[in-house]
Amino acid sequence: MKKITLATVLTGAFLAFAPDLQPAHAELPLQVVLNGQHVQFDAQPEIVNNRTMVPIRAIAESMGAKVSLSGSNFFTVEKGDKRIRLTFDSTEAYVNGSRVTLPVPAYVKNNRTYVPVRFIGETFQASVGFVPPTNTVEIRTSADDRTLRFPVVSDIHVQASDPVSQSKFRAALQDLYNVDPAADVMVLNGDLGNGKPADYDTLRSLVANNPHPVTMLYNIGNHEFYNAWFNAKGVYAPNTFPNGESESMAINRYLKLSGESKVYYDKWIKGYHFIFLGAEKSRQSDRSIGDDAWLSQEQLNWLKVKLSENHKAGQPVFVFLHQPLPKTVTGSFWQSADRGVVQSEQLKAILSQNPDVLYFSGHTHGALNSPRTMVQDGFTMFNSSAEVGPDDSAPSASEGLYVEVHPDKVIVRGRDFAHGVWVPQAQFTLPLKK
Structure with a gap:
């Protein structure tokens, strides 16, 4: 596996989800919206096995989380009392020490680390949904009180x-x-x-x-x-x-x-x-x-x-x-x-x-x-x-x-x-x- 550097991880972003949904407008690029605001990525989100994957840093920081590399093959995402540990190319992850299974493993592509968003978003108490007509993943936290x-x-x-x-x-x-x-x-x-x-x-x-x-x-x-x-x-x-x-x-x-x-x-x-x-x-x-x-x-x-x-x-x-x-x-x-x-x-x-x-x-x-x-x-x-x-x-x-x-x-x-x-x-x- 290609060696991962801290700079590589921190220039990425996070993810979103689209289980078993085919975009109604495949010509529209995948968008991720957090509390009504577009999340800007420096690499295009993509769907892998019906899960929307995006680079990790932009979303993590938008949600107030911190990303750090731990050793050469895994990293952590922390916010408040939640701590996520993920290993590259593995479906095994840990939330506050408890083992969970990811639908798609974290992976590296073009020096960007991709992870599945629903898992991270919901771990941090956000709601995550998919809007097919606009090919958009919507993430909403408690800060967004629009009903x-x-x-x-x-x-x-x-x-x-x-x-x-x-x-x-x-x-x-x-x-x-x-x-x-x-x-x-x-x-x-x-x-x-x-x-x-x-x-x-x-x-x-x-x-x-x-x-x-x-x-x-x-x-x-x-x-x-x-x-x-x-x-x-x-x-x-x-x-x-x-x-x-x-x-x-x-x-x-x-x-x-x-x-x-x-x-x-x-x-x-x-x-x-x-x-x-x-x-x-x-x-x-x-x-x-x-x-x-x-x-x-x-x-x-x-x-x-x-x-x-x-x-x-x-x-x-x-x-x-x-x-x-x-x-x-x-x-x-x-x-x-x-x-x-x-x-x-x-x-x-x-x-x-x-x-x-x-x-x-x-x-x-x-x-x-x-x-x-x-x-x-x-x-x-x-x-x-x-x-x-x-x-x-x-x-x-x-x-x-x-x-x-x-x-x-x-x-x-x-x-x-x-x-x-x-x-x-x-x-x-x-x-x-x-």
Whole structure:
């Protein structure tokens, strides 16, 4: 065996784990994230026998551990009252003198010492998991008290015929991956495209071929009904609206993408309630609706029940509707009918019964640096901005929100995807009252 020097060991790093999981994006390099921060390695992590192996020093030091060589063929990793002793090319290791068996032995490659991370991470009381869609190993210690993390992005307007919309969404996914490759879920809050089958196919392809959270949740917007503006040849034809298109056809295409049975549905993610509301009618059946959200009484009654379902005071409830309530967040002060919810008074009265509601909307394309990105009136409302389209005054803009839930607070941060920076005017902390 090649002689190992102390310098060789200390220029390495630690490991992570991926038992029996094949990366969903093999083209993405293996990433290791500790408490939400990327761990920087000087040698690429790799998978051996379904275990992620990485060089040892970077992770050990990131976790506050100390690595030292003991003799010529074994080394120790120490932190607090834990002391690990590992031998090169052996599955035998010791924790505080007690013998344990490693799934893969420590080994040397290109003057870097590789070890299996789950063993070391869990020995130091960290949780270790693998996120297949982003090929990421996530390590969390007690210092990371976040219980839920997710981005909210609205108005992506992905169209098969528009490469700009595709590149902007691709860039947004990459930027969110850079921010947090192990987010729990991603919400796309309406106006996914123009409701065309080809638009949905393009969106599916973009998600499949770019990094994204394990769980993707979709909402319906007004543009999901816009296939009615185009004739059978795909040409914009307002004079023959609705061009043989029905509301049910539009809704069914959206439901096929979302995998849901109705435009309104709910999910529980890591113990938190996500409630999705959606338009059930459009201007195709009633021209007065315009681009507003039309919610049936059945949907509103369902919402009342869901808001109280397993709810504990002080626990946030996340509610999503593409359209904002009128005269609330940025962009909702328009007098026209296409900037709100038809049943807005009923909806606001229902949501106001639960002060723990966080209501997210898009639709207006309002910039996150505006003063009314967050509004509190009985409950809390957020404008999630948009990946602003070429018809807007800022065609290159692309923004959204990133949400972190802690035991005592919710942090909502505005993100500029186009420049890969946080929006300073959109940084909000909401204390949770138990």
